[in-house]
Amino acid sequence: MNCRTCKFRIAPGGLVLLLGLFANANSQAETLFINDATVYSMSSMAALQDGDILIRDGRIESLATGLTPPEDARIIEAKGRPVTPGFFAGITELGLVEISAVESSVDGGLSTDQLRPEFDVTTAYNPLSSAIPVTRIEGYTWSMLGASRSGSIIGGQGQAVSLDGDFQSFAGKRVLFIDVGADASGQSGNSRAAQWMLLERAMTESASEVAWSPDPLLTVAGRTALEGFKTEGIVVFNADRASDILQVIDFSSRHGLNAVISGGTEAWMIADQLAEAGVPVLIDALSNLPGSFDELGARLDNAAILNAAGVTISFYGMDTHQARRLRQVAGNAVANGLPYEAGLAAMTVNPAVMFELDGEYGSLAPGHAADMVIWSGDPLEVTSVAEQVIIDGKIVPMVSRQTLLRDRYLPKDSDMPRAYIKP
Amino acid sequence: MDFTKFALSMLTLWLITATLLHASPYPSTYRPLASGPVLIVNATILTGTGTRIENGSLLISNGRIQHIQDAVVDMATDQLEVIDAEGRWVTPGLIDVHSHLGVYASPNIDAHADGNEMTSPATAQVWAEHSVWPQDPGFSRALAGGVTSLQILPGSGNLVGGRGVTLKNVPSTTYQGMKFPSAPYSLKMACGENPKRVYGEKGVAPSTRMGNMAGYRAQWIEAQKYIQDWDDYESQKADKKGGKNETATTPVRDLRLETLAGVLKGEILVHMHCYRADEMATILDMADEFGYRVSAFHHAVEAYKINGMLAEKKVCGAMWADWWGFKAEAYDGIQENIAMVDRPEGGCAIVHSDSSEGIQRLNQEAAKAMTRGRLAGMDIPPERAIQWITANPARSMGILDQTGTLEAGKMADVVIWNGNPFSVYAKADQVFVDGTLLYDRNDPVRQPVSDFELGQQLGVEQ
Numbered sequence: 001m002n003c004r005t006c007k008f009r010i011a012p013g014g015l016v017l018l019l020g021l022f023a024n025a026n027s028q029a030e031t032l033f034i035n036d037a038t039v040y041s042m043s044s045m046a047a048l049q050d051g052d053i054l055i056r057d058g059r060i061e062s063l064a065t066g067l068t069p070p071e072d073a074r075i076i077e078a079k080g081r082p083v084t085p086g087f088f089a090g091i092t093e094l095g096l097v098e099i100s101a102v103e104s105s106v107d108g109g110l111s112t113d114q115l116r117p118e119f120d121v122t123t124a125y126n127p128l129s130s131a132i133p134v135t136r137i138e139g140y141t142w143s144m145l146g147a148s149r150s151g152s153i154i155g156g157q158g159q160a161v162s163l164d165g166d167f168q169s170f171a172g173k174r175v176l177f178i179d180v181g182a183d184a185s186g187q188s189g190n191s192r193a194a195q196w197m198l199l200e201r202a203m204t205e206s207a208s209e210v211a212w213s214p215d216p217l218l219t220v221a222g223r224t225a226l227e228g229f230k231t232e233g234i235v236v237f238n239a240d241r242a243s244d245i246l247q248v249i250d251f252s253s254r255h256g257l258n259a260v261i262s263g264g265t266e267a268w269m270i271a272d273q274l275a276e277a278g279v280p281v282l283i284d285a286l287s288n289l290p291g292s293f294d295e296l297g298a299r300l301d302n303a304a305i306l307n308a309a310g311v312t313i314s315f316y317g318m319d320t321h322q323a324r325r326l327r328q329v330a331g332n333a334v335a336n337g338l339p340y341e342a343g344l345a346a347m348t349v350n351p352a353v354m355f356e357l358d359g360e361y362g363s364l365a366p367g368h369a370a371d372m373v374i375w376s377g378d379p380l381e382v383t384s385v386a387e388q389v390i391i392d393g394k395i396v397p398m399v400s401r402q403t404l405l406r407d408r409y410l411p412k413d414s415d416m417p418r419a420y421i422k423p
Numbered sequence: 424m425d426f427t428k429f430a431l432s433m434l435t436l437w438l439i440t441a442t443l444l445h446a447s448p449y450p451s452t453y454r455p456l457a458s459g460p461v462l463i464v465n466a467t468i469l470t471g472t473g474t475r476i477e478n479g480s481l482l483i484s485n486g487r488i489q490h491i492q493d494a495v496v497d498m499a500t501d502q503l504e505v506i507d508a509e510g511r512w513v514t515p516g517l518i519d520v521h522s523h524l525g526v527y528a529s530p531n532i533d534a535h536a537d538g539n540e541m542t543s544p545a546t547a548q549v550w551a552e553h554s555v556w557p558q559d560p561g562f563s564r565a566l567a568g569g570v571t572s573l574q575i576l577p578g579s580g581n582l583v584g585g586r587g588v589t590l591k592n593v594p595s596t597t598y599q600g601m602k603f604p605s606a607p608y609s610l611k612m613a614c615g616e617n618p619k620r621v622y623g624e625k626g627v628a629p630s631t632r633m634g635n636m637a638g639y640r641a642q643w644i645e646a647q648k649y650i651q652d653w654d655d656y657e658s659q660k661a662d663k664k665g666g667k668n669e670t671a672t673t674p675v676r677d678l679r680l681e682t683l684a685g686v687l688k689g690e691i692l693v694h695m696h697c698y699r700a701d702e703m704a705t706i707l708d709m710a711d712e713f714g715y716r717v718s719a720f721h722h723a724v725e726a727y728k729i730n731g732m733l734a735e736k737k738v739c740g741a742m743w744a745d746w747w748g749f750k751a752e753a754y755d756g757i758q759e760n761i762a763m764v765d766r767p768e769g770g771c772a773i774v775h776s777d778s779s780e781g782i783q784r785l786n787q788e789a790a791k792a793m794t795r796g797r798l799a800g801m802d803i804p805p806e807r808a809i810q811w812i813t814a815n816p817a818r819s820m821g822i823l824d825q826t827g828t829l830e831a832g833k834m835a836d837v838v839i840w841n842g843n844p845f846s847v848y849a850k851a852d853q854v855f856v857d858g859t860l861l862y863d864r865n866d867p868v869r870q871p872v873s874d875f876e877l878g879q880q881l882g883v884e885q
Contacts, residue, residue, distance in 0.1 A: 101616070101750035131748060269883060286780050289529045289560055296879045321748035328787065331847030382790045382847045385798065402747070402757045409727050409763070410799060418728075 029058040029393035033069035037078035041364040042085055042349040055370040058393035062366055084379050085362050086141025086371035088351040089323040090316050091262060094132055094143050095125040097320050109149025110156055113187055115202055115217050117176055118225040119156030121147040127165045131321055133400035136163045138324035139373040139386030142361055147177045153184045153195050160355050164391045172357045174233040181244045182294045202226060203255050234258045240265035241294040249277045260354050262316045266297040271309035280354035281306055284317025285333035304337030314351040331380035343380055451602035453591055455857035459502050460484035466508035471515040471813040471828035475806035483835040486858040490831050508839055514809050515829050516571025516836030519782050520741045520816040521721050521775035524562055525555035525575055539578030544622050545642050548678035549585035551577045555598040558873045561779040566592050566862045568783035569851040571836040574820055579613035579696040580621045582638045586682055587611050589820055593856055594871040607821040610686050614697035615752050643713040646683035692718040692821055698752035700728035707736055719819040724756040727763035739771035739819040740764040744788040762796025774811045785812045790845035805845050
């Protein structure tokens with residue numbers, strides 16, 4: 001049984017398993033031995049110098065200094081370069097969008113003002129999107145598929161996905177996306193007060209066996225879907241203003257929801273409350289302008305303040321095509337006071353913890369999936385690049401549509417038109 | 424007698440003033456603040472001319488760079504402030520050739536959406552400066568990122584968007600107080616998807632790329648006629664020697680054609696939003712057809728496909744380091760684009776922002792492009808890459824004779840970085856504009872706060 005299929009622990013039914021087997025049938029993981037790396041395992045905070053990693057059958061078999069490579073292993077000389085767990089690409093629409101402005105290629109949202117928590121973007125996922133290799137070869141091995149473009153304050157459901165390019169690579173719990181604050185006011189009678197009114201009513205409806213009123217907010221499927229999040233699953237609330245975030249904490253606690261904040265521009269103001277409630281936050285660490293009146297408190301040390309208060313943080317804010325910029329965002333957070341190891345954690349183990357995937361994603365330890373990156377230098381530095389990405393113990397070809405375009409046009413001269421250069 | 428003389432001189436003065444006003448309405452009122460001489464020593468200096476000086480010194484006084492050299496000079500006097508920049512790097516003030524600060528100000532509310540006059544596809548008569556809100560908090564953030572000059576452009580919804588304006592990044596209550604003295608005007612034009620989408624959806628021309636081309640060409644033909652009408656009028660006036668000249672009628676002044684005529688006469692620089700290689704080539708043919716120059720193609724996501732042509736025609740490419748995929752014409756973006764435009768002899772690569780976030784990190788964007796270029800086999804040291812965000816944008820904006828490099832006599836627009844600027848951890852410690860310290864990272868007194876931000880969220884502990 002291939003590793004990636006173990007990630008289907010939540011996905012229902014045999015069909016999914018079958019698809020998983022099919023997708024993995026054409027690639028066999030070999031035994032790999034990474035020699036002499038500076039390993040940021042993220043299972044312990046200190047970097048391991050001269051670390052060796054043995055990878056067999058898609059999993060990490062051992063990780064220590066002074067290991068001896070088995071005879072059948074392909075040896076990769078890291079020469080002291082950093083190795084990290086595969087980076088988290090943030091909440092994206094990878095595989096749900098090809099070109100943002102081309103409507104027919106975008107599936108990340110539902111154009112309705114009805115509340116449809118049953119809307120599930122994972123069924124639209126296309127692992128063959130060109131944006132996936134573009135992102136993957138920059139050191140990102142997984143992402144949270146978001147449903148945040150919908151016309152209503154409840155965007156729908158997403159799930160974590162491995163960027164291995166397989167048809168079924170979802171992992172972990174279902175995640176519901178809810179949008180509150182100024183951006184969503186147009187969907188709720190132009191008042192954010194109505195957002196909470198509608199969400200309260202939706203929660204009441206979801207608890208009911210039958211249609212709750214002649215004019216229900218939710219469909220039958222919607223009631224079931226929403227009710228499920230009271231016991232299982234994670235709810236990501238997009239909110240920026242401090243007062244809205246406090247409403248989220250209160251609402252989630254009353255309904256037993258496992259809440260995560262995205263956006264979080266003013267989260268620093270209420271860092272202690274977030275820490276106490278155990279609510280993690282995904283922020284755009286580059287945000288330092290009042291983009292709206294919800295973001296008057298934007299500041300570059302938001303990540304540093306939240307982290308110091310004990311809030312689990314990760315990053316968010318890039319659009320899908322620019323998901324690869326997320327490590328630059330992390331670097332800027334470090335430049336603005338976030339401890340370096342905390343910056344790495346925000347790209348790896350923290351999102352794994354907040355989406356309940358730790359032990360599978362985000363850290364390197366025996367038994368974990370072998371998703372990792374060998375970097376040319378400091379992984380958060382703009383002058384470093386991912387030199388080799390490994391997913392499920394497989395060497396990922398460092399090729400994307402963009403590298404092929406580069407290689408087509410890089411030669412100064414060509415006897416034949418460039419169309420004949422097929423790198 | 425005395426009175427006649429006086430009256431004549433007043434008349435002359437009035438005529439001169441009136442002429443000047445007509446030549447340059449909405450004049451710059453920017454005057455550098457008074458500042459004493461500053462000597463920066465022990466710095467790693469990237470001059471912007473392609474040179475790197477280790478342990479260099481830079482003397483600033485009277486708002487100008489007095490000298491720059493690779494030795495520590497001892498000029499201690501009472502008036503001279505000496506800054507020891509040991510371990511730090513000094514560069515020219517950064518320049519962003521593509522900004523919408525002030526015309527799409529923060530917060531991004533409808534009331535601040537003043538950058539795109541999308542009521543007609545050709546609006547050469549509008550001037551971006553008339554939309555600039557000097558209280559945009561984005562200006563001070565850009566200053567903290569080392570930006571000392573920037574070109575504010577209209578948006579790209581129109582074929583011809585209007586005049587752009589070059590500003591000094593100095594806090595002011597009026598845009599005139601920011602206006603870069605004697606910088607040439609620019610004209611913003613746009614290729615491709617935006618104009619054809621905006622007007623196609625309204626059911627008017629253009630709705631296709633061929634419609635775009637027909638639209639520009641019709642404008643140039645009108646501008647040619649306008650120039651001809653004024654030339655005819657001037658020559659008829661000149662012909663009148665002794666005779667009557669009742670046939671010489673003054674042509675009606677037309678703001679739109681005046682700007683377009685300015686381009687054809689070489690007085691106004693064309694900055695054109697254009698993504699695709701084939702479209703840029705078509706635009707260059709059009710420029711030949713009507714006898715004008717394109718100063719820079721902006722965004723130019725496919726410039727790498729025609730880098731030789733751009734270098735040969737001396738057209739700059741103003742680009743992002745890695746943006747792609749947000750629309751069809753941005754689908755072929757690659758991270759080596761900037762380095763590949765820089766590569767040919769005479770190539771002119773510019774890193775631009777088009778973003779209130781990106782303008783704060785032009786150095787990081789250049790660092791990424793430099794890295795990708797090196798990995799693709801191009802030798803790009805920091806002293807070369809710094810030109811992408813200093814000298815090259817200055818060249819494309821027609822202000823390279825005044826700023827953009829650290830050379831004696833130029834405006835003292837200078838940034839002291841806390842280290843190598845090509846790093847995610849780099850920060851501008853101090854930013855000088857015309858020799859005046861306008862930003863100091865470690866001194867709140869030298870950190871401007873816009874009216875909009877003053878007094879917000881009272882009671883929150885900062």
